[in-house]
Amino acid sequence: MRPSLRILAAWTIVSAFFAPIAVHAHESSLGALELREVRHGAYVARWTIEPTIGAARVDLRMPPHCFFRLPELDCGEKGLVGALTIGNLGSRMSAALIKIIPMEGEARSYTITTANPTVSILGPGAPSLQSWIELGATYLNYGVDHILLGADHLLFVFGLIWIVGVGRRLIGTITAFTIGHSASLAAAAFGLVGVPERPLNACIALSIVFVGVEIVKKRRGEAGLTARYPSAVAGAFGLVHGVGFASALAGLGIESRLLPAALAFFNLGVEIGQLAFVLLTLSLLWAHRRLGAVLTGWGGLVPAYAIGSVAMFWFIGRLLRVLELD
Template sequence: MTAIRYLRLALLVLAALMQPALLRAHEASMGVLEFHEVRHGVYIGRWTMEPSIGAARVDLRVPSHCLLRLPEVNCGERGLVGPITIANLGANMAVVLIKLVPLAGEPRSYTISTANPVASILGTGAPTLQTWIELAKTYVNYGIDHILLGADHLLFVLGLIWIVGGGWRLVKTITAFTIGHSASLAAAAFGLIGVPERPLNACIALSIAFVGVEIVKQQRGEIGLTARHPWAVAFTFGLVHGIGFASALAGLGLERRLLPAALLFFNIGVEIGQLAFVLLVLALIWAHRRLDAVLPRWGEALPAYAIGSVSMFWFFGRLVRVLAPI
């Protein structure tokens, strides 16, 4: 039970650090900027998903041979090739996806983030070593940003840690979750399965509520499904969360030939972010043990009900979107 007390403290600290962003889940701090080539070397830019900072305040920098007069970018004969950056990345705008739609050929996508503030726009020829390096930088960073900005996924993982505890049982449970979301992410990205995004997001919220109920059962001395079969539960809900990860890649105009590599790098980024979060929670547990801190008895049930309340808040908000006319 000592480990459970450690996790209670970890949840309270993390909840304090994640507010108010926790209630927004994947919303805000991201943007998608498309550049459509209207004639050779001339592009028109438009926001298909505007960042929370506001499009008018985005400090966009284009290659030196390009002339920027928004919404037009004129790059002449060389085309839009070279470094693009956004100078004022920060808490209100952490990630911007740059989508380039040429007159001929497939669209290409690049990520600008606080971790990777410069995107090198590549040519349309055959992939080179630089192409693969840029692809790896782009999608590993995008995967890290996506999981660390995805409070719902992190809250689910935290619930699993709470129920399972530490040791090899936790390693196996997190591994099962990874296998589940990796499999469904690949299947969804290649078009083998498809689930409407709004109902899917509601189901993700319900998966967190399920874990919250399982924690309450454990506090009452009952053995819930997750406590009995943590790997099966983690794998099953991992399938649901993986399709949610795939929705992050939808509509980015990825080249079919580069999709397997982009998918691999994105998944690596997700796993790096997830591992960093797990290590953070374990570090808080270690710190709690060293301090020998004990929560008051009245606060023991608060974290479990916090998980349930936040997840149901998300669920009803997402359910309204499902039922609302498009």
């Protein structure tokens, strides 16, 4: 292990001990509103997934020409077109899916998130350039948010950097992880593979435990699996993490014709967030090397055990959920 990594790792311990609190934010609080057209311009609104804050407390703002009082929505001759927004999105309600079911034609879905709290409701027909831009902005931001709030994913990437070190091998390892999670994200989003969320989350936690063990092995001078085949290990675990990313999209019930684009933007957002984290970690490694900041002796082992312990804590917690003992 590079000495300069040690002091960085010491701070990781501090953050990691608090990460179990932060990781709760990873499970987004959703709401899903269905608007079913009963006559031209008139809809019946119903929360199919009621947000945790309660349906009555959602500050839903319809286009100005519409009259809205649950369960009634009347937009007159003009119909339901224009800006729709939720004024009080936050940590207790991070996203809402609006599904519009017209009397004729296919149902349409729109996603409102804290990053993109306003969507434009379109009339029937092909999506316009504006709607593609809105879709891109929504899912790009959602992807960035998802990775930044995913302490488990970030800790796994951090562990990989620690084992592999800085250099060409790191590029290969991170690329393999990216390919792995992108492939499984796409497969899961298109319904080609399906893994129940709770066992999957437990497996993700277990992957970090594995990385923690591998770090200890490296510290002892043993060549673990990750040290010998970093790309293969990163790619394989990337497949697991990718299905986890897909679970964030699954709850939103995106319209099938928009799914490929939404998926591409979401994945791009995840990559942007991941790249920012890798660059920040590498910058800190450089800074510690420059300052000669080193933890000596047993101090070098503690962070590895801390990462492993926190991941084990997550694993046990998630396993209890699988067994429904929580």
